[in-house]
Amino acid sequence: MKDQERKESTFDFGSQRAGNFKILIAFASQYGSTGEVAEVVAEVLSQYGYAVDTKWIKDVTAVDHYDAVIVGSAIQYDKWMPEAVDFVKTHQKAFSKIPVAYFFTCLTLAKRNVKTEQQALAYADKLIALTTQVKPISIGRFAGVLDASKMSFLTRLMLKTITTVVGVREGDYRDWDAIRSWAKSIDAKLSNEHAEMLEAG
Known part of the structure; x- marks a missing residue:
């Protein structure tokens, strides 16, 4: 990120001073592009004073010492x-x-059109339905990357048919401004969650 200055968080850390509130960003990424999104989200939140760990999901051994968690994944076969x-x-x-x-x-x-936005919302609905115990405070929906050079021959062949139908060519479609904006919104969401917890307590 170009701007490395410390941002002022809206989060009332209370006894959990900036740097002590720990966030885990765990991601699943087959070719690396989703992991790069996770890294940018981590950079933004770190600027607001959070202590952020970014890890490939399979490298996460424990979650009980984190105060918040962000889970990200590429969509494969509509999930x-x-x-x-x-x-x-x-x-x-x-x-x-x-x-x-x-x-x-x-x-x-x-x-981006009505049809693709509806499909993305359908993906989000599947995430909400994963478990009734977890109520996500936000779901970020981002375009990804199509890089055939990282794929197997069979995967490239299959994707060529699909991308021809939908009209998507190889390229990096990630909107970094949108990704950073979403990361900033997480700070506000955490502030609201913390306020509600204090009221409930």
């Missing part, structure tokens, strides 16, 4: 990657007690 789904279901009890956000990347949003 999150299996390891992302398993991760949420495995830790749903812990996630029910802390703020959790989701995000996904997909080629569906490479072209």
